[in-house]
Amino acid sequence: MKPKPPMFVRGVNSLISVFAGIAAVALLVMLFLTVTNIGLRLFGDPYAGTFELVSFLSVIVVGMSLALAQRYKTHVAIDIVVTRWSTRAQLWVGAVITLFAAVIFFLLGQELVSYALNLRDKGSVSDSLRWPYWPLAITLAIGIFGLVLALISDLVQIFRNLRSSEPQSIW
Numbered sequence: 001m002k003p004k005p006p007m008f009v010r011g012v013n014s015l016i017s018v019f020a021g022i023a024a025v026a027l028l029v030m031l032f033l034t035v036t037n038i039g040l041r042l043f044g045d046p047y048a049g050t051f052e053l054v055s056f057l058s059v060i061v062v063g064m065s066l067a068l069a070q071r072y073k074t075h076v077a078i079d080i081v082v083t084r085w086s087t088r089a090q091l092w093v094g095a096v097i098t099l100f101a102a103v104i105f106f107l108l109g110q111e112l113v114s115y116a117l118n119l120r121d122k123g124s125v126s127d128s129l130r131w132p133y134w135p136l137a138i139t140l141a142i143g144i145f146g147l148v149l150a151l152i153s154d155l156v157q158i159f160r161n162l163r164s165s166e167p168q169s170i171w
Helices: 007-043 048-070 087-122 134-163
Strands: none
Touching: 007 048, 007 134, 048 134, 087 134
């Protein structure tokens, strides 16, 4: 029987599910807008802001999907050398890489927040709809912070496995 994950990991998994739901809704809205706009082209005048709306929604889809991709380990990993090592060595290498990634993405999220505030202060808006850009940068930063939480959750599981008498890889 598999042990129950720590409360922090369960909480992060719940947050990841919420983010995935937001990404799914945004993707469905993108689909609806695109199909509707194609239909409007056939029967008359298409909606002028569709391209911008779909672009905005794609930022939401990508940002909110990052943590889910980490949870299911769908990011690219090159492990041709590491797979030949012991499970403990693999976990230690994974811990170092995961910690490094968490720090890098945390710094990226901070810079995105700074960038969003700069966009807000300058009043940057889209061309046709005149919608502000800063909420998109904040949304992307939130998605990246969700990825950081997923990476920290992985670290918790890695160290939990390292303490075990029979460690198992989390990949």
